[in-house]
Amino acid sequence: MKGLAAALVAVVLTTTLAACSNDGIKDVDGSPAPETLTVFAAASLKGSFTRIGAAFEKQNPEVTVRFSFAGSSDLLAQLQQGAPADVFASADEATMDTARVAGVLDGDARDFASNTLEIATPPDNPAGIRTLADLASPDVKVVVCAPTVPCGAATEAVEKESGVDIEPVSEEQSVTDVLGKILSGEADAGLVYVTDVKAAGKKVQGVPFGESSEVVNTYPIATVRRSDHAGTAEAFTDFVTGPEGQAILAAAGFGAP
Amino acid sequence: MSSPQHSGVPRWVFVPAAAGALFIVLPLVALASRVEWSQFWSLITSESSRAALLLSLRTSATATLLCIVLGVPMALVLARTSFRGQSLLRSLVLLPLVLPPVVGGIALLYTFGRQGLLGHTIEVLGLQIAFSTTAVVIAQTFVSLPFLVVSLEGSLRTAGDRYEIVAATLGARPTTVLRRVTLPLVLPGLAAGAVLSFARALGEFGATITFAGSLEGVTRTLPLEIYLQRESDPDAAVALSLVLVVVAVLVIGLVRGTRSDAP
Numbered sequence: 001m002k003g004l005a006a007a008l009v010a011v012v013l014t015t016t017l018a019a020c021s022n023d024g025i026k027d028v029d030g031s032p033a034p035e036t037l038t039v040f041a042a043a044s045l046k047g048s049f050t051r052i053g054a055a056f057e058k059q060n061p062e063v064t065v066r067f068s069f070a071g072s073s074d075l076l077a078q079l080q081q082g083a084p085a086d087v088f089a090s091a092d093e094a095t096m097d098t099a100r101v102a103g104v105l106d107g108d109a110r111d112f113a114s115n116t117l118e119i120a121t122p123p124d125n126p127a128g129i130r131t132l133a134d135l136a137s138p139d140v141k142v143v144v145c146a147p148t149v150p151c152g153a154a155t156e157a158v159e160k161e162s163g164v165d166i167e168p169v170s171e172e173q174s175v176t177d178v179l180g181k182i183l184s185g186e187a188d189a190g191l192v193y194v195t196d197v198k199a200a201g202k203k204v205q206g207v208p209f210g211e212s213s214e215v216v217n218t219y220p221i222a223t224v225r226r227s228d229h230a231g232t233a234e235a236f237t238d239f240v241t242g243p244e245g246q247a248i249l250a251a252a253g254f255g256a257p
Numbered sequence: 258m259s260s261p262q263h264s265g266v267p268r269w270v271f272v273p274a275a276a277g278a279l280f281i282v283l284p285l286v287a288l289a290s291r292v293e294w295s296q297f298w299s300l301i302t303s304e305s306s307r308a309a310l311l312l313s314l315r316t317s318a319t320a321t322l323l324c325i326v327l328g329v330p331m332a333l334v335l336a337r338t339s340f341r342g343q344s345l346l347r348s349l350v351l352l353p354l355v356l357p358p359v360v361g362g363i364a365l366l367y368t369f370g371r372q373g374l375l376g377h378t379i380e381v382l383g384l385q386i387a388f389s390t391t392a393v394v395i396a397q398t399f400v401s402l403p404f405l406v407v408s409l410e411g412s413l414r415t416a417g418d419r420y421e422i423v424a425a426t427l428g429a430r431p432t433t434v435l436r437r438v439t440l441p442l443v444l445p446g447l448a449a450g451a452v453l454s455f456a457r458a459l460g461e462f463g464a465t466i467t468f469a470g471s472l473e474g475v476t477r478t479l480p481l482e483i484y485l486q487r488e489s490d491p492d493a494a495v496a497l498s499l500v501l502v503v504v505a506v507l508v509i510g511l512v513r514g515t516r517s518d519a520p
Contacts, residue, residue, distance in 0.1 A: 073488045141388065143470065148489035169388035170470025171477075173485055181470065185372040186387045 036064045037232050038084060040075040042091035042219065043176060044115065047199055048252040049089070055248065056239050063232055071174055072150060079104045079224060086227040087236055089219060091115075092150040096220040106230060109222035111257035112241045113249045115193045116216055117154055119207035120182050120200070127188035132158070132209040135166045135189055143178050143187040146171040151178070154215050155191045162211040166191075179204070193217070198253035218257060285502060292499055293492045300496040308474045309482035310500070316390060316478060317458035320397035324454040327398075328405035329447065333435070335406070336413035354403040361399055362467025369395060370468075392469035393476050397458035404457050405450040412446025413439070449512045456508040460501070 041049045046069045053065035068075065068085070072095040079085060080102055088105070089112070090096045096109045121129050127140045135142045144166060145152030152171065159166055169187070172178045179196055181187040182204055189207075197206035221240055223233040239245050246256075293300070300306065335347055353361055367373045369386045379386055386392050420442065424434045440447070462480040469476040471485065479501055487494035 071488065077487075077491070143388075146471065146485055146488075148485060168472065170472050172471055173466070173481075173488070177466065177471075180467075184366055184370060186366065186370050186470075 034062055034064065035229055035232055036066060037086050037229055037236055038066055038068070039087040039089065039236065040068050040070075040079065040083070040085045040224075041087075041089040042072045042075070043069050043174065044091050044193055044195060045069065045089055045219070048195075048249050048254065051248050052240060052245050055244055056236055059239070060232075060235070065236070076102075076104070082226070084226070085224045086229050086233040087221065088224055089221040089240070091217065091219055092153070093218050093220055094153075095150070096222065099222070104225060106223045106225040106227065109220035110237060110241055111218050112221050112237075112245070113219040113254040114216050114257055115195055115219065115254055116212040117151070117158055117191050118194045118197050118212060119189055119209060120179065120192045120197050120204045121189045121207060122182060122185050123202060123205050125205050125207070129189045129207050131207075132162055132164050132211055135191075136164050138167065141169045141186070141188045142166055143170045143172060143181045143190040144168045145175055145178055145191070146173060149174060150217065151175040151191070151193065154217055157215040158191070158211055161214040164211075193253075194255075195253040216255070219254075288495065288498055288502065291495050293496070296492065297496050300490075300493045301500050303493070305473055305477075305482060306493065306497055309477055309479045309497075312390070312393070312474060312477065313459055313479040316393045316397055317455050319394045320401055320458040321451050321455040323394065323398045324402050324405040324458075325447070325451055328402050328450070328454075329409060329440075331402075332406045332409035332413060333439075336410045337418065350406050351403050353400050354407075358400060358461065358463025359467050362396060362464035365392075365396060365399060365464060365468040388470045388472065388476060390475055393465055393478060396464035396468045397461045400461050400464055401454035401457040404453040405447075408450030408453060409443060409446050412443040412450075415446075416442045452508055452512045456505055456512075459504060459508070 039049065039053070046067075049067060049069075053067060057063060057065055068078075068083075070078075072090040072092060075088065076090070076095055076099050079088060079099065088096075088099060090099070093111075096105075099105055100109065119129055119132065119135065121127070127134070127137075129135065129140065134140065144155045147153055147156045151174070155166075158164075170181065172181065175192050175196055178187075178190040178192050179200060182190045182192075183200065194206070194208075194212075197204055221237050223230055223237065227233050240249075241257075250256075301310075331350065335343065335350070356364075368375055369379065369392070370376050371380070371387055384391075386395070416439075420438050421434050424438045425431075429437065460480060461478070462484065465476070465478060466481060466484075471477045471481045477485070479497060483494050483497045483501070486497065
């Protein structure tokens with residue numbers, strides 16, 4: 001009985017420890033070995049990068065691309081803690097600059113897409129929003145991103161450029177949280193990216209506004225220094241910035257870099 | 258099998274027990290080790306931190322009060338009566354305990370939200386719940402209520418109904434029995450349940466962000482502030498996390514204190 005229990009404990013401990021240390025995938029030596037490319041990409045890239053990944057795998061059958069989608073600053077924090085990744089695509093240049101300064105990157109970052117803000121309302125637009133200035137009305141429940149996250153920084157810049165002072169009822173942690181409040185009909189309007197409006201389809205109505213062109217968010221992509229697959233990482237970046245990747249991004253509503 | 262000096266606990270049990278304890282304590286030590294002590298005070302007393310802490314304390318206290326008002330009768334009904342479907346009801350009361358908080362938040366949204374089940378009625382009454390402090394309190398009450406009910410129901414069952422029967426035979430009416438006999442008897446259990454509810458309300462995150470939103474001083478409680486700060490100012494997030502841990506430890510200490518006083 002005693003021995004059995006001790007053995008059990010030993011097994012549990014060793015498997016736990018093994019699982020902990022087994023997070024980096026190593027390839028067998030030799031050329032056409034299967035390769036797994038890990039791409040850390042901003043949450044707003046989920047739809048388009050999933051498609052790009054599939055197209056890249058089709059062109060490079062020996063490569064499997066796996067993605068981790070999260071907020072750019074979350075991904076950067078994980079990279080700084082040593083998370084195994086080969087490519088990092090951020091939703092803003094500020095985060096990529098921080099990554100470069102922190103010594104996480106290998107070589108320079110390349111811009112591959114841009115995004116602008118758009119007003120999103122529920123499909124019937126209950127508050128009758130037509131312009132950015134309409135959001136300043138105290139009767140309109142507006143939800144925006146908090147200034148500390150990239151979409152919130154962009155919102156703040158738009159407010160500054162246009163002189164429109166928005167009094168939001170909520171400052172959310174991410175653009176998807178903002179969209180969620182509009183999809184559920186709780187908010188009358190919110191500021192999200194053009195690509196989010198496009199991805200939500202008929203569930204939200206997009207209201208473009210002229211001032212949005214003043215604030216353009218640029219997306220950079222770079223190879224991670226600790227990458228074991230620098231060559232493939234470079235090929236993936238070429239693919240994203242090349243005609244096929246650009247076509248997929250444009251279809252999702254992203255602008256040229 | 259048993260070793261004499263440890264009253265029947267086999268010696269090998271201490272190894273996994275110690276591993277378990279380390280598993281809980283180590284992350285807290287790691288958290289404390291990352292605190293920038295030189296800036297600690299200024300980080301936790303910044304305006305947004307103070308607003309979040311005050312809001313958290315205020316809403317958690319209100320939620321605890323609501324838990325007592327709603328939970329004491331629920332516990333009484335569960336512990337002192339029997340009817341068809343009671344065990345099903347008991348499972349339902351426990352549901353918020355095991356539900357992912359974000360699911361609770363979505364459920365609340367479709368109950369009290371503008372498009373929700375009660376949304377129209379609430380609007381007719383002239384109340385605004387969406388994006389208000391009320392929404393935070395509702396979310397916190399939803400997730401903390403089971404703690405009070407479970408705690409108190411246990412106390413009621415342990416205490417038994419001998420004294421109540423005696424009081425009733427002596428001519429006391431049910432309300433008098435409840436007020437003079439039952440409640441004083443289970444007061445430690447009620448206190449423990451209330452403190453646990455408060456602690457759970459203080460830590461509530463998922464239902465709040467889903468249902469109430471996040472605005473400084475209105476709906477951004479301490480856990481929401483921590484989540485937001487870690488994007489831009491990890492040092493502040495760590496400092497505030499430690500504050501929350503300390504408050505939680507104090508609260509749990511309080512429960513243990515009341516428990517050991519229990520008969």
